[in-house]
Amino acid sequence: MISTTTPPHTTKDDWWRSAVVYQVYVRSFADSDGDGVGDLQGIRQRLPYLRDLGVDALWLTPFYTSPMIDGGYDVADYRDVDPMFGTLADFDAMIADAHTLGLRIIVDLVPNHTSSAHRWFTAALAAGPGSPERARYLFADGQGPHGELPPNDWESIFGGPAWTRVADGQWYLHLFDPAQPDLNWRHPEVRAEFEDVLRFWLDRGVDGFRVDVAHGMIKADGLPDVGFSTITTGQRQVELLGKGRLPYFDQDEVHEIYRAWRPILDSYPGGRMAVAEAWAETPQRLARYVGPDELHQAFSFDFLDATWTADSFRKVIDTALTESTVVGAPTTWVLSNHDKQRHVTRYGDGVEGLRRARAASLLMLALPGSAYLYQGEELGLPEVLDLPDELRQDPAFLRTGESRDGCRVPLPWSGDLAPYGFGPAGSEASWLPTPATWRALSVDAQSGVPGSTLELYRATLRIRRDHPALAVDAGGVTWLESGPDVLAFSRTAGETVLTCVVNLSGAPVLIDGYGQPLVASDTLTEQGSGHLLPVDAAAWLERR
Known part of the structure; x- marks a missing residue:
């Protein structure tokens, strides 16, 4: 079986078709002033690290003026920087440096709701x-x-x-916290306001927008009941997200908004783009957000939700590639983000979870389209599950007991004492505590260490950027015959074939006939004319 997506050759204007985008959770990335909170100057100081990692763009979570009830997704002023993160001058300096280093900047746009302080x-x-x-x-x-x-x-x-x-x-x-009142997107003043906000940031040089709750701005006429509630059935309505229709999500009229936005984006040079955080009941409805007259991309959350089985991954990949072909845009892959438990922990935590996470990264990065990395996944960071309740800041925790804070713990950069270089030398402040085990996972601890997760990402991203079979205009995915619970597919450019093999079975498997290994998530051992691929491991091999 063959699934393909072969968009036109990448140019400056369609850089997003094959980009690797690194999500920066601003509060937790790097702290320049020692107050325990990440900021724009901290990002600026660490831009060389991201260039050397091999990513193409950064997506910044909201840094706008906000009471921070929901980590900045409650925006009080869409045209200014919260003093916690710096100033507009800091933003301008950061984006100028990023562009000098060849990095593009995507900012979060939060149009479904404002802050109650707006x-x-x-x-x-x-x-x-x-x-x-x-x-x-x-x-x-x-x-x-x-x-x-x-x-x-x-x-x-x-x-x-x-x-x-x-x-x-x-x-x-308020579909989220009471401090986040929903806007009436049938009001012309609301639409005009956000079109102006788009232009404000485009004029400052941003390369794109991640549209928060892109499926949510239009509510069904008459505000009809869903027909069930947690109180009456014990089932939360949110459990239908991505599985069924809700009167406050994925209404057809929402597409009118994006058809008005696209000409604005297209009027600026350099390929300005937008990616939707959208949930829909079918892949077909999700695909409607993407097209030449709407948004450029939509996240493939089904890939994030796939279970650790060959059947699950293959089904998700096939569906996503088929839909991308229909709309003429590449699929957007993601394994973790600031709203989801880190995939090291989702895949089993500990040694097993890390092994699987490393393999999953090779799988994702071999697929056609763009990939979004969440900060710290290149370090193999797990979810922090034992944060004291009194330190948690996620508003969902207060209402449901569920918390996203465990994937938002500040990054470890260096040193032997927490928070491991998150702030300037001598700073001990950190808005969430960093586990002692993260000392061994810091950037400095892994840099230059053969086999470390950081070096695996660096090597993989370097190959992905340079290899002809992984280019945006290379061939799509061709599935190969493989054993049970093994995924194998190839991508081709001329006479060059790159094969990705992932072993999701319970025993090592022999891989033979695919050529020479380029990179592997675990150590390969030679056996005859082939190699043994360990359990929960992936490898890229090349044949010319």
Whole structure:
């Protein structure tokens, strides 16, 4: 069976088709001033590390003015930098340095909701029911004899009702925290505001946007009930995310927004792009977000959710490649991000989890399309599962007991004492504590060490960038016959064939006839004319 995606040859304007993008969780990447919080100057100081790692672009999580109720995804001012992270001048200096080093910058855009501290929302609360100020948000009267019940049964993604009542009796919608009121995207002023925000950052040189909750801005007319709730059935509505239709997600009208944004992006030189964080009930509906008149990419979260079996990965890969061919855009692969448990831990944690994570990275980076790395995965960082409850800051933790803080612990850079070089020399501050075991996982501890996860990523990314069979205009995926629980596929450029083999079985497997090894996630041993690939390992081999 053959699945292919062969977009046009990469040029400066379509760099995103095969880019490796490194997600920077700004609070946890690098702290330049010793206050325990990562910042823009910290990123600037570490740009050479990212260039040498071999990535093409950085995606920065929100650094805008914010009360930080949800780690900056509650934006109070979309055109300024929060003092916690620096200034606009710091941003300008950082992006200038990045471009000098050949790195592009993608920034997070949060259009579904604002902060409750946003000037629009404070004006809406002051203006009262029926006012033009409230029309920018989704205010509604409650149910019950005195309006004491929420307008409908919608639930917050963070748990509990998606409605909060204000002093005058009306309710406002917040699909996330009450500090994140949803905007009314049928209001022309809202649409005009965000088109201006796009231009503001494009004028400052950003190369793209990651669109947060890209599926969420339009709600069904009449705000109809879902029909079930956690209280009545014990099933949370969020469990339908990506599996079924909800009246507040993936409404057809949302595509009108992106059709208005695309000409703005296209009007700037250098291939400005946008990638959707979107969830839809089918791959076909997800593919609708991507196209020449809408967004450039959408994350393939099915790949992140695949189980550690050959069947699961192959099904996800085939589906994603088929859909990418339909829309004429490359698939966007991801294994971890700031909202999901790190894949070292998802795959079993400890030695087993790390072994599998390393193999999964080779699998992902051999596939056609672009790949998004989450900071620290190149170090093999696991999820931190034992953070004290009193230190957790994720608003979802307070409502559901579930926390994303474990994947947001600051990166270890160097040294023997926590937080391992996260801040300037002598600084001991860190907004979340760093485990003692991370001393051995720091950048300095792994740099130059054969077989370390960092050196594996560096070698793999170097090959990916230079190898003709992995270029954007190379052949797609050709599946090869392989044993049970083994994935094998090739990609071809002229006479050169690169084969990726992943052993998901319980025993070493002999790989023969694919040529010479280029890189492997674990040590290969020669056996006859071939090599033994260990359990939970992957290798790239070349034949010319």
